[in-house]
Amino acid sequence: MSDGDDGTLKAALPPLAQARLQSLRLADGVATLVLDVAGLDRLERDRMEIAVKDALRGQEGVSEVRVAMTADKPQRRLIAVGSGKGGVGKSTLSANLAVALAKMGRKVGLVDADIYGPSQPRLLANEGVKPTARDKKLVPVPSPWGVPVLSMGHIIEPGQAIAWRGPMAGNALSQLVDADWGDTELLVVDLPPGTGDVQLTMLQRFKPVGAVIVSTPQDLALMDATRAISLFEQSEVPIIGMVENMAGYACPHCGEVSDPFGQGGAEAAAKSMGHAFLxxxxxxxxxxxxxxxxxPPAAGEGPQAEAFAAIARRVATWLDNQKR
Ligand SMILES: Nc1ncnc2c1ncn2[C@@H]1O[C@H](COP(=O)(O)OP(=O)(O)O)[C@@H](O)[C@H]1O
Ligand SMILES: [Mg+2]
Structure with a gap:
């Protein structure tokens, strides 16, 4: 503030603009404000600009108001899909959650962080497609459901063994996340199973806004899920909730549902740990x-698509409540 009263001008702003004010300067009658507009759509930004100008124009010593807005490049949020062990359906859920969110109109992409056993290129039907690069960044591979994808599976030859150590794996993962995602607002990250280096790198470097934990109803898988939860909690990544996969078996002949692994285990576990059941x-x-x-079943119609859609709606609601 070169001249004028910072406090008075700030107090004159509408509360929403005050909360988003990054700097305010008055010099030679020109008030210059920088507002953080992350998460606001165009209409909300325009309204805020008008309200700010209206509020300051009448103030003493102000002849002109200039408003600059930051975060014009979209704030991209990551949600991690994790599980303690493999084979519980983490990749299946990640792909279908992304597709279901895209169906709801969200701008969502998918990162296959399971760099030792990538499965997203097959699940999202873009196996064998090589990502291009733009300004030294990878450009994600499109999929037929409007979900761009990046996976190590797009970069290495199929079947080629990957035997990287932690730091290399971490760097590979960085390239997938820090890619040219364009206007994608949300990245679903399919984590490798377990609680090792790659997971830690991911959580520390990229700080997902939340995590979805997948488990089968079996006690053992649930114990593994509990370990995954504590990894997220240690890294201060909030748990969005738990998903129970492979719950009840729908007989393809008679339609009768039986419970080979029991049912409701994940819901009970979620409850006892104070987490939401998704x-x-x-x-x-x-x-x-x-x-x-x-x-991806989520792309179709019917009960399975609806099951994924219901989870996607809960995740979307959680994300929307996080915005402020
Ligand atoms: N609800 C389900 N019903 C039937 N098969 C499933 C279901 N969820 C996953 N699978 C299958 O189980 C296998 C393991 O799933 P995947 O998503 O690859 O697990 P993860 O990523 O946790 O290792 C895959 O063959 C997948 O198609
Ligand atoms: Mg997987």
């Missing part, structure tokens, strides 16, 4: 078949 996906042969064929 939903349940049945064990269904068609989920595996469609997934393997690069046809």
């Amino acid at each position: 939903g349940r996906i049945p064990l269904d042969l068609s989920i595996r078949q469609d997934s393997d064929a690069g046809n």
